[in-house]
Structures are given as structure tokens and as C-alpha cells.
Amino acid sequence: MASPEHDLAPLDPLLDRDGVRLTVDDALATVTLTNPAKRNAQSPALWRALAEAGRLLPGTVRVVLLRAEGKSFSAGLDRQAFTPEGFDGEPSFLDLARGGDKELDATIAEYQEAFTWWRRGDLVTVAAVQGHAIGAGFQLALACDLRVVADDVQFAMRETSLGLVPDLTGTHPLVGLVGYARALEICVTGRFVAAQEAVGCGLANIAVPRDQLDAAAADLASAVLAAPRDAVIETKTLLQGVHGRSYEEQRAAERQAQGRRLRDLAGLGE
Template structure:
């Protein structure tokens, strides 16, 4: 399916999201975010891995710069026009934008970002929305929003802190500096760094490895890990017991 600068496909247990605006380094628009949210809502239950990538040499240069500069792009109003609307309407519109990213955290599947070239602003946040990041050695990350007088508002702040810690996350955001692929690996932003020519095969190998365990085991494990930081230890132990009881019952049922 082609929609709003995206290629969205489902092939059995693997869904793919390809940002397909290479002429503008896969710059994003609110229409793309709405399409992403709809795609996430419509995923069939057999999907176990979602791969997110960009067409061409860049993952994504972030929000289409013309929208930041006050232009209308493909019917989308300039970003700053939101500032003239009532607060509850602004909150609702941003929540709709965030939905295009937050579905990638759901425990039913594992999401993988294949990142090369630029991952800036919304592009950085899209990579952060994914569970895993396979990064080409030419990748460069930057959280540009503060440099524009804005904040990262597409769900990227929490996973960034979880991955690199508060102090480093603040430094990366407040300076809007570039984080190169090697540093991304050292900080924990990148799970794997490979040559550009190896990116596709590495993502394919990782996808196959993620599909090997039983789907229920991966789903329950992801849910446990997602909630671990927010639960007291005793509650985490209880969550593990409950998850294991469900797994044992399902495995026993499959034998019958």
C-alpha cells in the first residue's frame, strides 16, 4: 500500500514500513503520522516483526522543513499555526501525531528500525519508537527540536532516557548535536552497527532470529521488560509468575 509518502506492506509475520520521500531525505508530514497510526491499528494478529526503514540514503530528515518555515505542504498547515488554537485542540492533534509512533511499542510484535544516513528530529524519534535499531556506519542522529524552540513530542523522550540515561539524554537534546553511529553503539542507541551494504542482510537475519521463538514467549517477555522499570521488584516478580503461568497453560493446551 502506498500512502502519504509511505510504503506499507504485510507479508505473513513481517510488516514493513518504508518512508518513501527520498527527494526530501524522507522528511515527514502529519499525513504520514496519521497513516502510520492507521497501519498500526490495522495490523493482523499474525504479525510478529515490524521493520521500519527509509528509501534512499537517509532514514529520515525529520519534519518536512517547509512546514517549520511556515509553508503549506500537501494540504498540511504550517506547524506554528497550532499555536493559535485552543490548548485542548492542540493536545488532541499532537496526540494523534504521537499515535503514529507509539504503536511500535506494543508487545504483540518486535519493531526494528533500519537506520542509515540522517535520523533527525522526528526521524530520531521514529527510530527510538522501535524496540531495536540496526544502524549503518554512516548514520547520524540529532534531536533538532530544541534548536527550533520546540520540544521532542513524538514519544522520543522516554526511550532516549531509558537507553542513555537522563544526563546524556539532556545533553543530546539541549545541544541538538550529532551522534554518529559509533557513539550510538557505545551509548546503547544502536543494537548493531554495520556497513551500509550490510544493512539489509543484517536486518533480514535479525528478523529471522526474532521469528524463531514461539510468539507468545516473545510477546510476554517484551511486556515484562517494558514494564520492569516502573514496577517495584516484588510486583515484577509477580508479573513474571503470572506471565509464566499463562505460557505453561498455553503450551500444555497445545499438547492436547
């Protein structure tokens, strides 16, 4: 199979700025982090570009592949954020701390928008992760439904070690994937989670040699696309709602979803 880089080379990007490129090929969209010189370190500008990528997706898109150029998926938040001057044109962390509660909450909520749309019910999102995925990089990988990792992957949640907390929507999926005790241990120690453990504890679906990462992620995306779209959407919705329902409520949700599918297949849908 040709690599995604080869497949996507002729495509004109819908977005290409601030370290983010979005290309679309019918039902498959690819979001690429494009600043390997800085190990795809993240900034508010990158987060705004990621949020914009989500808004730009055409209705034809069913699967979104998230990947990164270079040796690292993302080394996390750009350390410039911790300097007094921060980023040009952006409030520094010190400025945010000095502001009011509403302003601080609104700013963090804006940053989180880069991480929320990956869970949309009409999409299946696949992250291809190599090298370091630290802090915000770990949380971006966690934002996706599925993760394919290279055998050199190194996940780490370093926020607590810096006196902060993971605040880019990563705590909910992390606990859901590995359980409370392991999630707490990963976060408060800041240790690395390598490929074998990531697969074993549910953080990753599969680990492959680094040179096979793009092909393996593309194969997974193709497998998802092979299933009927409405059935995939109904199944994702069922699974996403499990933790908010009792066993009996989940049984009822399954019956209702299957009824919709049967009527649709019989040509009786609305």
C-alpha cells in the same frame, strides 16, 4: 540472503501513499519510507499514513521492519512546516499556536499516533537506520523496539535548537536507553550521535556497513520470528513493565508469566 527489496518486490502493498509503503509477508510486515528525494522528511500526511499502516496490520504479523529508501533514514520534519503557509490543507505551526489549548493538544496527540503503535505488546519492531535520523526521524527510530544502524548513521535531536521540544514520543525511550544526563545533553546540544557511540550507549543494537544494513535487519527479524510467539509477547510485556514495578513486583510478574507459559505448554491454558 536476498535483500528485503528483492524479497518484497512481488508483494502488493496494503498501503502506498504520502511517503509510506506497507507490505506484509505472513508474520513479517515491512514499512518503508519512500521519499528519498526529500531525505524522507516528515509531514502530517506522512504521520497519518504511518498511523494507518499500524491499523492495517493483519493479525498474523509478529515482526515489523521499518526501513527507508535513499541515503537518509529521515531528515526530520519537512521545513515547510515552519513557513507561514505550512502544508496544503494543513494548519501551519502559527495557526496551531493561535488556537486554543484543547485544539493544540488534540492536534499534537494525532501526530503522535504515528509513533505509538510500534510499542504494541503483540509486535516486535525493528528499525533499519542509515544516514541522517534527525528530530522526528530520530524519534521514529526510537519508537521501535530494536535498532540496526549503518556505519554512516547520524542521530540528532534538533528540536530544542529550534526553540521547540521533542514531542513525538521520543523522550521516554531516549531516557530509558541512555539515561537522563546523556539524553538531556543530546537534546539540548542537538549534536550528532554516530554509529559507534549509538551502540555503546544503547541507542542501537548493532552497527554494520551500509551495504549490509537490510540483510542484518532481516536476520534480526528472522531470529525474533524463530521464537514462539506467546513467549515473545510475555517476555516483551515483562521487560516493558520493569520501570513501573519494584523488584518484588517484578519477581511476582515473572512468576505469573511463567505460570501462564507452563500451563500453555502443558495444554492446560484457557
